[in-house]
Amino acid sequence: MWILEGLKDDTRRQFLQLGKRVSYPKGHLCLREREKAPHIYFILSGKVQIYTLTKCGKKKILFILGRDNIANDSFLYDANTIYCETMGPCELYLIRREDLLSLMEKDHQLTKTLFSYQERKLSRLERQLKNTVGSIYLERRLASKLWKLARDFGRQTDKGILIDMDLTVTFLADLLGAPRESTSRVCKKLTGQGLILMEKKKIYIPDMERMAVFHMRE
Numbered sequence: 001m002w003i004l005e006g007l008k009d010d011t012r013r014q015f016l017q018l019g020k021r022v023s024y025p026k027g028h029l030c031l032r033e034r035e036k037a038p039h040i041y042f043i044l045s046g047k048v049q050i051y052t053l054t055k056c057g058k059k060k061i062l063f064i065l066g067r068d069n070i071a072n073d074s075f076l077y078d079a080n081t082i083y084c085e086t087m088g089p090c091e092l093y094l095i096r097r098e099d100l101l102s103l104m105e106k107d108h109q110l111t112k113t114l115f116s117y118q119e120r121k122l123s124r125l126e127r128q129l130k131n132t133v134g135s136i137y138l139e140r141r142l143a144s145k146l147w148k149l150a151r152d153f154g155r156q157t158d159k160g161i162l163i164d165m166d167l168t169v170t171f172l173a174d175l176l177g178a179p180r181e182s183t184s185r186v187c188k189k190l191t192g193q194g195l196i197l198m199e200k201k202k203i204y205i206p207d208m209e210r211m212a213v214f215h216m217r218e
Helices: 009-018 097-106 108-130 138-153 169-176 180-192 208-216
Strands: 020-024 029-031 039-045 048-053 059-065 083-086 090-096 154-157 160-163 197-199 202-205
Touching (some): 009 090, 009 097, 039 097, 059 108, 059 169, 090 097, 097 108, 138 160, 138 169, 138 180, 138 202
Antiparallel strands (some): 039 090, 154 160
16 A cells, blocks of 8 residues: 555554455445535545535536555545545445544654655645636546546557446536536537547547547637
8 A cells, every 4th residue: 555655663563453444335425515424535546526515516526546555635634524425346444533643643654755746746736726716628527537537547459548437428517527418518529529438328529638638729
């Protein structure tokens, strides 16, 4: 596990003794907003979606996380401000929050690693929030998110990079925080320009470099 790199031998041993591996099926809610979570969830395999709900009850996806990530939004507090839902079969490593905090007190490297991870996650969230405002066209926002998903979860095929997860228009709308109808129109525009290929619930990106140029242009 990435979290164990550079730690003291005793810290690694205790971390593995105090935690446990847990498997969840697709659609399992690991974390719920406003509910207490006594454990910290380290993702070992599979993918989860991290989201909140708007005042209208609409889902707004903040992150899609795979292995070597942490599902919780906070290490210190047990009150959740997000939802975490598995997107397929997942294996996670659970350790009680109080045990993790105790290990952090004993090993400075563990504290440094976790705070560094949290800073990267906050920086990513800040960039996503900037891209949510009206200063960037919807098609560029979607292109950016699909490019990142292909980078993180893609595999090479004869049609291009396949984003290895089911991506419906409804899911993409939640990812953008946009109406489903608008998202559908944008998907058709990107398809018409040859930037993406959609087959049922699968999306391919034929040319990653071209996609990058498109979403980063002024």
